[in-house]
Amino acid sequence: MKKFPAKNWYGGTPASLLAEAVNGMVRALVRRQFAQSGEDWTSFVFGSADALITRQDIERIEQQALATGYRFTSTSLVSLRERPDAYKDATGLGVDVSAFSFEHHDAITGSIDANGREQRGTGDNVVRHAADVDGVARYVRTSDQVIRYMQNGVPPDTIAIIDDSGCTLTAPIIDRFKGIICASGTVRSHLGILAREYGIPCLMNARISGIRDGDRIEIEASAAAKTAQDYQAGRESTARIWRFAR
Known part of the structure; x- marks a missing residue:
């Protein structure tokens, strides 16, 4: 039977200075408590480690990192x-949400076209729809906003623009959106799956710039849907996002 070669998980380049510093402090804590326990490694790991390494120890490590200004x-x-x-x-x-706008440095923008639209970004299309969708951009960023929408209703023609954790945040009201633009995730993220089930045009992993709350926008819902193979191959397959002239 062929065995897998042993791999040195700690021999590579540090993921970041912070990760290296925190991992170093955690390892030092474990070594110190292990030495003081007087136990063998197995007994320590499956026994007294839970009592000897406390939440307060980990919080002190966090405070050491924050004390540097990080x-x-x-x-x-x-x-x-x-x-x-x-x-x-x-x-x-x-x-204030009325003054907020995502300003992704890698957003693809363009000049105003014959239809009075200016490209302000792109995103990964979850499902290909028969036609593009236009509506009113509304940033949905906090649970307070979601509760207000639950109480008072979602304004008509809302194309929701979401940071992240979009499925958890907007699940109670997602069926009332005309469209969704999410600045993170993939077409297989929970938000994308839920949008697909409800038949809502949705762009994930969007990179946009210059879209304010209340702007009239359009998403290229008729663009080809991005596939798992596209992600694996690193192929660009995006749908455009336009803002109508103000």
Whole structure:
């Protein structure tokens, strides 16, 4: 029987200075507590480690990282809202939604065409629809907004623009959207799957610029859907996003 060769998981280039620093502090903590336990490794791992390595120990490691001035980049807006001391506002959460706009540096933009549309980005199309879809851009970024929409209704023709964690955030109201633009994920993300089930045009992994809340926009829902093979092969297969002249 052929055996897999042993691999040195720690011999490569560090993923980041932060990851290397935190991993180093965790390893030092484990070594220290293991030495003090007087146990063999198996007994320590499956026994006293849970009592000897505490939540407070891990929190102290986090505080050491934050004491350097470093702030984490949030992957969900709730992180910034609950821990503003630990996360940097790279998402513009502190900006009034009426003045907010995604400004992705890699957004593909263009000049105004004969229909009065200006390309302001692209995204991965979940399902190919018979026609493109136009509507009103509305950023949906917090649970408070979702609750207000549940209470008062989603405005007609809403094309929701979402940061991330879109399925969890918008599930209660997703069926009321005319379209969806999500700035993260893939066509196989939960948000994409749910949009497909409801028949809602949806672009994932969108890169956009210059679209404000209330702008009239159009998404190229008639573009070819992006496939798993496209992702695996690194092929570009995107749908365009236009903003109508203000």
